[in-house]
Amino acid sequence: MHGTPHIVSDVMTHTVASVGPGAGFKEIVRLMRDWRVSALPVVEGEGRVVGVVSEADLLPKQEFREDAPADGHTVPPRPAARGKADAVTAGRLMTSPALTIHAGAPLAEAARVMARAKVKRLPVVDDVGVLEGIVSRGDLLKVFLRGDEEIAEEVRREIVSYLLPPPASVVRVQVEDGVVTLTGRIRDTSLVPVAARLIRAVEGVVDVRFDLARREEPAGT
8 A cells, every 4th residue: 555665776876986905095095085975885806895994994093193192191092993003904994794785675774774883874785795886874864855745645645545535534635844734534533543654654754743533423324
């Protein structure tokens, strides 16, 4: 019944900068600057993703330039960061294995993975791990650029016409800045929580509001 959710391939960036495991430190920094990104997939062979190198992986090089801070207070080094401070190639700097996602994954799944791992982007790979693109937090927010009328039409067609059809219910759908409002009369008010859940699953919906009254059964029915 419900429309097909948008998937990662709908919003991802297909042209991606990447590096091989042997890429040098300065090459990585230059690529990040030129492509205006904070992380790069590390690939080998035919493009299989083996890791990701990010600004966080590079910063220990600056952090441990001196043995002690300028104020003279010694800070015990973090072993992992200390190791990356000594690294000069992507293969030693990268975080591996890489956290990736498939092009056919729903956007909600990509958002959950990013939130749990606290990362800003995910390499998109095929079934054998070959790089196909990259999806960022900003890409996931593109669904909220859908027009209000487009959202309203989907809600009417995919949800209201099935769940709250006339003549049992008379429901109007309005959308303003992504906020969906249903007004009118319905026979079965127990369907409101179900409608709310389905509408919130529509891409681009910011919130759902209801102004619905119970439609009484005609006398004699």
